[in-house]
Amino acid sequence: MRTRWPFGGFFLKLYDEKYGTHEYEDYLRECREHPFTAEEEREWKENLRKANEELARMFEEAEQKSEAEIHPMLIECPYGCVEPEPPDLTLSSLPKETPYACSNEVENASPDTSEEDSADIEVVPPEAVVLMPTPAHSAETPRYLSDKIGESFQGWGNGRVLMDAGTGCGKSEFIVQKLARWAVDKMIAHEPHRILCLCPLTVLHKDLEKRRREAFIQEFGEAVADDWDVYKDVLTVETYQYIEKLCKKNPEHLQKFLARHQIIVADECHYWSEFSSFNPNTHYSLQLLLEAENNHTVVYMSATGQKTWKLLEDVSGRQPSQVYQMPQSYRHVKAAYFYSRYNLVTILKSLPAGEKAIVFVELGDDLVEMQKIFGDAAGYYCSPNNEKYHREFSNLAACIKDGETQKDIIFATKAIGVGIGLKDRNLKHIFIDQWNPIEVAQSLGRKRPLDDDDTCTVYFRNYGLDWYWGTKSGLKKFRNILENKLKPAQAYMAGEEEFKNYLMSADAEVIQSRIDKSKLLEHNVVEGYHLNPLGMRQVQDEIDTLNDIMATDDYPKSFTQYALFDLHQPIEAYRFHDFDQWLHAHLNQPMEKEQLREKILQFGYIEPYKDYDVGQAKLNDYLLGYHIKIMSGRDKKRKGNRDGTFWMLTQISD
Numbered sequence: 003m004r005t006r007w008p009f010g011g012f013f014l015k016l017y018d019e020k021y022g023t024h025e026y027e028d029y030l031r032e033c034r035e036h037p038f039t040a041e042e043e044r045e046w047k048e049n050l051r052k053a054n055e056e057l058a059r060m061f062e063e064a065e066q067k068s069e070a071e072i073h074p075m076l077i078e079c080p081y082g083c084v085e086p087e088p089p090d091l092t093l094s095s096l097p098k099e100t101p102y103a104c105s106n107e108v109e110n111a112s113p114d115t116s117e118e119d120s121a122d123i124e125v126v127p128p129e130a131v132v133l134m135p136t137p138a139h140s141a142e143t144p145r146y147l148s149d150k151i152g153e154s155f156q157g158w159g160n161g162r163v164l165m166d167a168g169t170g171c172g173k174s175e176f177i178v179q180k181l182a183r184w185a186v187d188k189m190i191a192h193e194p195h196r197i198l199c200l201c202p203l204t205v206l207h208k209d210l211e212k213r214r215r216e217a218f219i220q221e222f223g224e225a226v227a228d229d230w231d232v233y234k235d236v237l238t239v240e241t242y243q244y245i246e247k248l249c250k251k252n253p254e255h256l257q258k259f260l261a262r263h264q265i266i267v268a269d270e271c272h273y274w275s276e277f278s279s280f281n282p283n284t285h286y287s288l289q290l291l292l293e294a295e296n297n298h299t300v301v302y303m304s305a306t307g308q309k310t311w312k313l314l315e316d317v318s319g320r321q322p323s324q325v326y327q328m329p330q331s332y333r334h335v336k337a338a339y340f341y342s343r344y345n346l347v348t349i350l351k352s353l354p355a356g357e358k359a360i361v362f363v364e365l366g367d368d369l370v371e372m373q374k375i376f377g378d379a380a381g382y383y384c385s386p387n388n389e390k391y392h393r394e395f396s397n398l399a400a401c402i403k404d405g406e407t408q409k410d411i412i413f414a415t416k417a418i419g420v421g422i423g424l425k426d427r428n429l430k431h432i433f434i435d436q437w438n439p440i441e442v443a444q445s446l447g448r449k450r451p452l453d454d455d456d457t458c459t460v461y462f463r464n465y466g467l468d469w470y471w472g473t474k475s476g477l478k479k480f481r482n483i484l485e486n487k488l489k490p491a492q493a494y495m496a497g498e499e500e501f502k503n504y505l506m507s508a509d510a511e512v513i514q515s516r517i518d519k520s521k522l523l524e525h526n527v528v529e530g531y532h533l534n535p536l537g538m539r540q541v542q543d544e545i546d547t548l549n550d551i552m553a554t555d556d557y558p559k560s561f562t563q564y565a566l567f568d569l570h571q572p573i574e575a576y577r578f579h580d581f582d583q584w585l586h587a588h589l590n591q592p593m594e595k596e597q598l599r600e601k602i603l604q605f606g607y608i609e610p611y612k613d614y615d616v617g618q619a620k621l622n623d624y625l626l627g628y629h630i631k632i633m634s635g636r637d638k639k640r641k642g643n644r645d646g647t648f649w650m651l652t653q654i655s656d
Contacts, residue, residue: 150326151326161324163301166325177197185265206362260294265303272307272440274313275439281537282522335457339462339575343609345576357431358410362434381401381402383402432460435463435464439565494523494531551564585625630651631652636648
């Protein structure tokens, strides 16, 4: 009677790949042409059950052997079950962020795209961990991280591995497909290599779980999907928050849990640089993984990890053993514009039919504002952890499903800007209302083009077009929020007397509410107050960045300076066609000030402010995008103008 190989011919496939035979393909063809009878199917499943039992026994023996070798545990969780003092991550031990410097040699080096070198693995020294310019794509340049790394991962020892790779470069695919598949081979060979993959959001946890199952089915076939998930045994997916909870509440279980794994993957590891300001527990997972480097391979992955690479070095005093870089490609971006928030709704309503858009906003309040305008015609999403709006806007499936947007327009906070890929050919417009360079880069990388014809247009908010820096939507608002967030921790650090004065500065409930909202100073009944040092580092860094951006009147220039990407094309001001035509039709024509101001404002593209007249300087800020400015002059002969002052539109040379 005909037989089938266990797990869809898995072992035969390995043999085929090793020795270059074609038996596996012949076997698959035979299965298609001559399917099993019912009796053969039952017998096959019984044989499979026995094989599973035998493999389970083999794995158990291998695990017992591994644990015997590991014991005593080298990683020691530094925290007890009672709320502890955080590790030594005070501000004094965490220097202010400074970006990695890039030498001229690295910046100006031309990518080598020869066939011989394209297969080489790019392993760069730690000092060269910088944002690399996006090279022009060629067929010989590896597009995915798996191709870049090759088989070098098999030689990783204990220590730190950095993967500085753009979104869409296949970081998760490398883990699920290549690394996990190798781990399966090692387990079968009685060499346990279990992988623990950590991610910051529940939605990413579910996505990786889904990819793990898909990889298993692809490898072993649908028939055994529910019988024995070998990928589940070698690849565990959890959130950072789960690890942090165990660190605080059950360190003994955490030790046993980590001992089962030989490789730890920290996915979206900018989590420690970007989530710490509202999660006071991030230092637990950071310290744990740094200690785990002593007897684990710890892989840190991010598309925007520059700050995190510096954080790891500052806290540990060590540098990585391996660094892999793969720049983000933006070939699918066909045009880029700066826009005014005041014009956002007008632009969205003018988009061609059938072309979808996603708008990344700063705050949950923005979702409420847009919902009043677009209603059910658009989708709205924020994090399920958003205390104020999660009940109303946390239904991800109503906005994005299987990588496709479910409405023509989606408004979302940065919760979608981390780890979620948008594979939607009709998604043609990406609006980024955010100012934080990391959030902007993450949002920009959400679209995953399906092919070279899948392109889009991106729009970046020009905060310089706000009426003044202190408007409701201006950057001063965000700076004020951050400064107020920092005040409780600053008062605590200033000493006992200063902190006592802060506690007495308002009603006790009000003060405690401010402390709770800041997430930078925690209170424990047993141990009192203690700081969130990573959160303080993040908030102070954001304040410093905002101050630097606001120090100049040229916001587009500041934006370009702090951007973590290079589109290899200019970012132009968005122009309304009708307004552009009118301006150029009235060049060099002297008009009375009020007349010209009224005609310009009639188009409705320049933001008014209360009852104030829009002055020449404000008008010129906006007209600069049209390469036009208003010049003033005097002509005492002009009738009806007592002082002879007039305005005139003039062309600005490029």
